[in-house]
Amino acid sequence: MKISPVEDLFSVINDTAVILQEELSLTFLEALAETGENIFQEAILQEEISELSRKRLKKSYESLTLARFSVEEIRKSFQLAILKGMKESVQPNHQMTPDAVGMLVGYLVNKFVTKPSYLLLDPAIGTGNLLTTVINQQEGKAIESIGIEIDDLLIKLAYINANLQQHPIQLYNQDSLEPLFIELADAVVSDLPVGYYPNDVRANDFQLKSEKGHSYAHHLFIEQSIKYTKEGGYLFFLIPNGLFESEEAPKLHEFLKEHVYIQAILQLPLTMFRHENAAKSVLILQKKGEQAKAPKQVLLATLPSLSNGHQVEKTLQKIDQWITENK
Incomplete structure (x- = not known):
């Protein structure tokens, strides 16, 4: 064989x-x-x-x-x-974005970010799998990228991953929620780390800090990513399905309304996740700016099982049509 x-x-x-x-x-x-x-x-x-x-x-x-x-x-x-x-290894932060999801995010980045060359940021790069999956799908475009990761071993694996694929990725081994000394990005991709952020002193510098107890790390990552994105830039986040249902959600909603236009929320098929409470969606935002404008309507879709080629094709056509009408 x-x-x-x-x-x-x-x-x-x-x-x-x-x-x-x-x-x-x-x-x-x-x-x-x-x-x-x-x-x-x-x-x-x-x-x-x-x-x-x-x-x-x-x-x-x-x-x-x-x-x-x-x-x-x-x-x-x-x-x-x-x-x-x-x-x-049983470390909870050592999780990898499924391949099919990385491919979908790469497809979406390709459709929304039409510049021939741009800077792409992943503020929670992990082993670099999501970022390199996305880069590999941007054919004919010159992409520089930045990855930030606090875990020593994960960033070492991201470094090897980038080298073997010959991608020029600048890597920073630090807490992504501390001040970043980087250029503003044209686009951001991130599988958001979900949970509480232990550093309450640092969290105080964020609009999305919690008034009591630890703040949600995933909310702070959204705020930090928007801060380091150029006006009109796009952000592609993998978010927990319950993102807009928590007690901190109203504050998040207000923050997003102030700084970005929500472009799309695409719910991933539940069959991809072991437990329903681990299910995720793709949230696409555009940072406000002179060139940016709100879509006529936000694209909302629930993706079919990714093994159902015919249904996936139909959904991608719907997304393409929405982009044509709204961009």
Whole structure:
């Protein structure tokens, strides 16, 4: 049976990560970052490994020609390896945006952001999978991007991910809700981290802070993202379905009314999520500015199961028609 390029590359990444994991007593994800760096640098950078392991690694790496693979094949094989590692680790912040959702967001970015070159920001980049999925779909456009992530291991994996796919992404290892020393972005994509933000002192600087107790991190991320977006720029957020139903929702609604035009809310199929309370939607905003205007009506849609090609096609046609009429 012929194996696919993705499986072929995954097996090299996986096998070499396992060797480094055992040899250096690392977690699989840590070993994955190490082997990714070796592949990118075309060298074995770990000096403290045994001669036998060095020979095994060398043999695996020499069987690999990265130039044979497309950026999407590289992204998918690295993503498979990350998913394997995430099953082993139980950290709640180590979650990855499903591929079908990344593809949909990439499609939407392509439709809304029509500039031939622009700056794209992901303020919660994680391993870089959502951002690189989106970039890979913007054919014929010159895109620079910025990713911010507080988790040391995740940003290391994002760095490897960007290098292997040869994407120029500026990465910042910091709390995304602290002041950012970056250029304003033309567009933002983010799978919003949902939960409470522990730093009440910092939260005080935000309009969307909670009057009592910790503030919602996802509300603060929305405010921060809007702040670092150019006038007229677009923001694409993956949001919990109950975003506008919490006790803090009226304040969020007022804030959005003041700063942005809501373009669309697209509810993702419930079949994509294990539990209904984990279900998400795509929220599309445009920051107010001279060139920006409110749509005649907000695009509201519930997406069919993404395995139903015919229904998905019909929904995408509806989205295309709405964009034609409203832009």
